[in-house]
Amino acid sequence: MSTTLNRAFATVEGSTARFTTLDGRSEDLAAQDGSDIRRAIIQRAIVEARRTGSTVELVTSGDRGSHRIHVAPDGTSSPVDDGASTLRRTRNDPDLASNLDADTPSAVVDELPTTETPHPVEPAPTAKRASFIPASTGPSERANGWRALLARWGLVVKPSPTQVEHDERIRLASRHWAGCRTIAVVNGKGGVGKTLTTAMLSAVFGRFGGGNVLAWDNNDTRGTLGWRTETGLYDTTIRDLLPATSNLLSPDAGVSDITRFVHHQSADRYDVLRSNPELLAADQRLTSTEFEQLMRVAARYYRLVVFDSGNDESADRWLSMVDHSTQLVVPTLTAPESAESAALLLEALGARDERSHDLARNAVVVVTQAEPARPAELRDIVLGFEGRVRDIVVIPFDPVLKRGPLRFDDLRTPTREAWIRAAAATAAGL
Template identity: 55%
Template sequence: MSTTTRPLVYAAVTGDTASFVSTHGRAERLEPLEGCDIRSAIVQRAIAEAQSARIDLELITSGDHGEHRLLVSQDGIVTGITANEALHNPIEETQDVAATHGPPASELPAPRRAARSERRSFIVEPSEGEPDHLTAWHALLRRFGITVRRSAEALRRAGDESAVAQHWAGCRTIAVVNGKGGVGKTMTTAMLSAVFARYGGGPVLAWDNNDTRGTLGWRTESGHYDSTVQDLLPAAEWLLSPDAPIADIANYVHHQTHDRYDVLRSNPELLAARQRIATTEFDLLMRVAARYFRLVVFDSGNDESAERWLRMVDSSYQLVIPTIAARESAESAALLLEALTGRDRRSADLARNATVVMTLSERVNPAEVRPIVEGFTDLVRAVHIIPFDPALKSGPLRFDALQLATRRAWVRTAASVAEQL
């Protein structure tokens, strides 16, 4: 049930017709006029209802395109809203959105002749216009001259997607770190890589920077070979040479065909002692990554004393701290932040501007979530919660396998991370 105090009208779409229920509960059958769409007829009928009663009302539609909510003002302005928004709040009026039904052109005041110094350019930057992605309702109604304003939630989603789609000058690096195992480092690495690669395009690398049983390769697609970071090391000098073709990097990384990023694997079958990477070797690998990729997301190991772990932190623009809704995992993350704060000035800055990502389990206790979120609020720049999703629990990590709410949560999280890049 809606919490709004505005009158409600309803429309149920069936094929090319609709049943419209007015504010007085009277039902009537609607059919589209020639050359129009049934959805246009519904909105025109709702506008007529609002203008007749001289009130703003809420139109709730259902049918083959799902359920939608639209605010219809008595001025003829239609605004998209969602069930999660506070509908009782007044809608801000803006002068740059024209009403669908206004006075005849003959009644409009003559346009003021602008001075030469006031002339606006005819070229409009893409960022000044309306976001490109439209719902089925928005797209259909626009065809018939009906302007529907985007909801606050839709505008925020569009802003998040724009944030993760941007490119930066030079390679950017993100380190996913927490000294405790089983807190979602690999999952977070894969999902952030997928979001940045799918929305931003361009080469993105998920790097398993782990001495001890790194499992990123187990949960992502494999190429037609078993290449790991140990194979890339001896080829690094060649890959950095002017004669090395860009495509040669594909011999050493594993492309994710749907999520569009690449994975640099470690070898979970080797003992840590057999795959240690010194600082100079890490720097060499980082030079290769910076040449071939615009963004690198590190899946760190649990050994915070390893040279490659420390060098990873020194090479990163942003820290992402994954945790689960358990006090032990949160405490491990907090201790890491404290240790970095006391390490040096740059590490302290990374810790202060870190992003904490908490993934929820299927049977999470809400009483455990709040104190953890509140505890991190004063320690880091942002805290984001990822809802439980069976697709994250085990098996291949693929963005399309996630539920809609989970995908949106990861895009929101990635947009927050992008603020520090």
């Protein structure tokens, strides 16, 4: 069960932008012929609105803050008035930049036309010759089950809508990005599924994306990720990695040097950076500077980092984790206390600063059914988060998740599919 808002995202860096469509596909935009990058973002949002036939909420972010704009299929656009401020509205002309005040942030479009005339669309470029080599955007469709049996007999059966959705989720979960991406699994209450969520998301991303995924136990107080995952060749923790960061960041360091400090999961193809559950919190606290150094190492050796967080939301390492995160995942059980803790955390982050507000608004809530059947509680929790976060994914009850090693292959088929859905929803925000 999930809910998805009709929203596109644009992250601006100078004269370029990273645009994420409604269905989670990302592409790069660049300003053309010295024009403002904002023009390219608006033009792309108009195309997305026309493709879907509905108004798109465009969320832009950059070095000057974040803004939200409604873009309609007819080309008209207007800022979203959330009551925080009264935004000025400016009529569009061929040069958008000349209509904006000098103090208008260059990284976002926060002043847009409100006329009834359509927003002008850039003329299409001259058509290029079609290549004889077809484009390949992902793995080819592979039949399974009875469809695979029929295929061996020469009978091709089109995949069902369910199979098509499954294949699309796998495509999202297997995506690679330019640069390291980070996911913070957060809830201020203990025992709500942070560790199992970290392990299962890491397993899906590692299996289908080809590895290079790190599950980081970012916990001052007896983090248990190491207890529920495989032990590697060396009995090492984050305390052993800290003094080695300079060597690992040196030009002479090899890609396999990180192996001494992490624990590889053989079947699920991700690595675990353990905390030491035998030490008191006072013996393994990290300063912001130490976290930064560890993050540099993680970004050098891994394409994706999934943080298993502790419960102390005031700790330096917890706040540093949030500040370095690309995406928040908030786990909760089907219990009022854990759901309330998740909601309070999202509200606190929403009031912290603009970036934390965007992270909270773009979060994915993962609701794990701790008992075989509690439909009323499940319904109330899902309804309580709808409209407050970007997506909600329900994980069905599975006794394997309650205790013991966390391995993807041990899960029931519906549970595996639910975690693939959760990973795809998370990847859509990266």
